[in-house]
Amino acid sequence: MHAIDVIVTKRDGHELSAEQIEWVIDAYTKGEVADEQMSSLAMAILLNGMSRREVSQWTDAMLRSGDRMDWSALDRPTADKHSTGGVGDKITLPLAPLVAACGAAVPQLSGRGLGHTGGTLDKLESIPGWRASLSPEEMLGVLSSTGAVICAAGTGLAPADRKLYALRDVTGTVESIPLIASSIMSKKIAEGTGSLVLDVKVGSGAFMKTVPRARELAETMVAIGTDHGVRTIALLTAMDRPLGRKVGNALEVEESVEVLAGGGPSDVVELTVRLAREMLAAAGMSGAKDPADALADGSAMDVWRAMIRAQGGDPDAALPRAAETLDIPAPASGVLTRLDAYGVGVAAWRLGAGRARKEDPVSFGAGITLHAKPGDTVREGQPLMTLHADDTSRFDSALASLEGAYEVAGELVVEPLPLVIERIS
Template sequence: MNVIDIIVAKRDGRELTPAQIDWVVEAYARDAVAEEQMAALSMAVLWRGMSRAEVSRWTEAMTRSGTRLDFADLPRPTTDKHSTGGVGDKITLALTPAVAACGAAVPQLSGRGLGHTGGTLDKLEAIPGWRSHLSPTEMRSALRDVGGVVCAAGPDLAPADRKLYALRDVTGTVESIPLIASSIMSKKLAEGTGALVLDVKVGSGAFMKTMSDARALARTMVDIGTDHEVATVALLTAMDTPVGREVGNAREVAEACEVLAGGGPEDVVELTVALGREMLSAAGLTAAKDPATALADGSAMDVWRRMVRAQGGDPDAPLPTAREHAQILAGRSGVVRRLDALAVGRAAWSLGAGRDRKEDSVSAGAGVRLHAKPGDRIQASQPLFTLYTDEADRLQDAARELTDSYTVEDVAPDHTLGPPASLVLERVANDHRN
């Protein structure tokens, strides 16, 4: 094989053969293909795209570059969820124990936040003592004894993808849907789950800004899962407005615990239940307890507490709080019609809840509290946001991010507001319900 021939073939719009894909991924993983050569191939893929067969084979090659976990011997069927990332997206925290309480095993490999989107591991590390790095043996024990685990992917899971992901980030090829889809799915296939539900965010606070792009990504990932005999479903969910009312690591943990206690914001509960039902259905547990029941009867909270303890955390320990805070007040009365997720995410990042680079640290207590969301009535001088940070000099930049983030409109006092729109916009699958 010759890497130049492969680059030229894709540059000219030709379909790569399975042998070409297998060779170039394996050679790149062992440094036999130079970074600049893989950068050129990635750019060719960005411009020319990939067929379903190419994407499926590319994903398989990425998965094969490392080890693949196998939980087939567990007494419960495995099912997992992946979110493409958003603002206030603490769904995994309540979803994993809720689905485990309904009879499934949930091996949730999660990541860290970057830029305006939060990371599940950053949130959970706000819990004193909790640790994200587990061995395969520890994962298996947690799945068998508790039913759910949330941890970091080990370095031997899809290492070729980890290397390519870093390259795409600095070569302007992040936006390639085939490469996004294969990156996500190679890690999920390596994780060894039997069923997978994808939460593909769409809107201002999401990576995918339009329905057409989100739909294309969802379809590509569902097809990859189907081709590899993993029951896969995708829900397109709205991310123009943050999920819930808390954005920031410890703040989102606290809100997730409200949901696990049977309360919490309606949108967080809605999405948790919708994704949980899809996960159980994909795993074949159609007669299982409903996730809404698990949240209401306390069984999800019981699993949560056991999950936290199994990873060294103390579920009763106080969560970190920020040293400084400030409020932004409404300038007029009316109804909130718009609250931009991207602006809120950037404000939380400015306060210290996020990072610029993967090696940066984050503040556990930093974040934003949303006192009003679209559809809520607000009075002049009533708080719209509370900002939390450990460094007072961050408050001004965060407030600036929120200056044009919302719209308040007049409405008659007796005007009846309709129910909020569902977060679930569309379902993508290869089953009879699609």
Template structure:
């Protein structure tokens, strides 16, 4: 194979053959293709797209670059994956909620980068909790509490890990074929029986337009079904933050409120909607709301956290400094942009610019007046949290809540389903 010919083929809009794709992914994984050549191919894919057969081949090649996991549990497994957003702490209450119904929920997750938060970063705010689990530990937790959240091992789709880092620095992240194959290669290799996808759409998501989000969802569901993984997707709003908190420990606190039967209405609504889809795919006929009311989900959460070394009773970290953002006039909150809030939280220390950067467990933003709220002049809209107060000014540069005279159109949280 000749990498230059492969780049030219895709650059000129033609489809790559299965053999070409297999060779490229293998050669890149084993350092026989240079970063600059793979960057050129990624940009060609970004600009020219891929046919369905190419996406399937690309996904399979990335799976085959590493090992596949498998579960011997005597019960079915179902996972959920979100394409990422701002204030998206749904994984935290969702895993134990579904596991409380006797379904195993293996969740291999990642860390945040830029304005989107990472589930591992959130959970690492719990004192003692650890993300690195061996396969036997994962098996034991699935047999016991029934759910875990862990970091993916180095041998799970290693081609994707390498390619994702390249895409992040070459402006080729927002490509439907590359996003779909990246997500699904890891989820298929994870060995789950069923998968529910939460595909975000809006300013704080990779997909800002509903048509693009629908195409991404359909592509991923088809990849899952082709691989024998029962799959469906919900299209959900990410134009404004989800819930009332953005930041690691702040979001854990809110997730625990949901498990205790409270929490913001939108977080509860989406948690229950995704839980119903997961239980349906697992063949369980039950109302997940019952497990929030009767405490079973909270019991499972506590057992899950404990099994990963965490202390569910320990106080969560708090930032050393706070600053309030006040309403400048009476009216309604008509604009609270997800990207702005996510970027501000990142600048406060809740996120990272590079994968090796540390994060502040207590940094982030509390939302006192969400989209649509009626406010009066001088009322608190937001509270900013950080350990390093010199970050406040940079965070405030991007925050611009809009106060209007009339309430905005009510938010549509779930835009549709793909199955």
């Protein structure tokens, strides 16, 4: 088989055969297909799409390029969650221990932030001593003892995806829904979970800006999961404004602990509980303890503390604080009608909470505290938000990214997206 034949098949709008897909993924992983050839194929897929069969077989080939984790030794069903990313999206932190407190096991492999979207591992690494890198044996040990683990994925999971992901990033093919869906799902299925709940974000702060595009991605991923025997459902959720009131690594850990203590912002609590119920139902545990009760009685907090300790962290240690703060006042009295998630996310990134390249360090204390959300009444001069940075020189660029990102008017004219827009199964 030859790479040019595979490229031409898709270039001309035809479906790739199972044999072509199997061969090209294997040969690319081994270095027998050149980057420029895979770039051409990725562009042909972007332009001409893929059928459900092709996407499923493409995912399967990437999945089989590496290891697949096995949790059969556990005495309870497994459930996992994946978010497509956003601003202030700290849901994994309270969600994993919450679902574990209700009886399921949660093997959560997470990533780091890039650009305006934060990364779960960066947030947790703000806790002194906490380790992201665990061996499979250590993961199983933490899962067995606490019910939940959040850690970095090993290099053996879907290596074909790691190679193709880097290529897509520099060839203008990131937006291809078949390639996005197969990238996410090959890694998630390789994690070995029995059920999966997808949180597909919609809005300015999300990768998918519109509901139709988000729905297409969600439906594609649900189909892949179903075809691979993983019970999969998806929620489309709002990312036109930030989630919660804190954006930044240690700030989001702080807010997550507030949720686990029975408090926290209503949107974070609502989405955490909704996703927990979906995960338990997908794992066949609809009769389990209700997540709202596990937040109220402290059992979710107990799992959190045990999970952090099991990974070397100190749940009682003080979190990092930025050295400098700057308040942004309301320009007038009225209603906060808009707070753009993307603008807030870029500002937090510029304050030091995020990174431009994978190798860049992050400032654990940097970020933004939001004192008002869309629909709230504010007074002129009242702080709308507080910026946190280690160096005052970062404030100007953050302020520039917030220009036009918020508005105060007499009344709320356009209703924001509902927190949960749609459920897809």
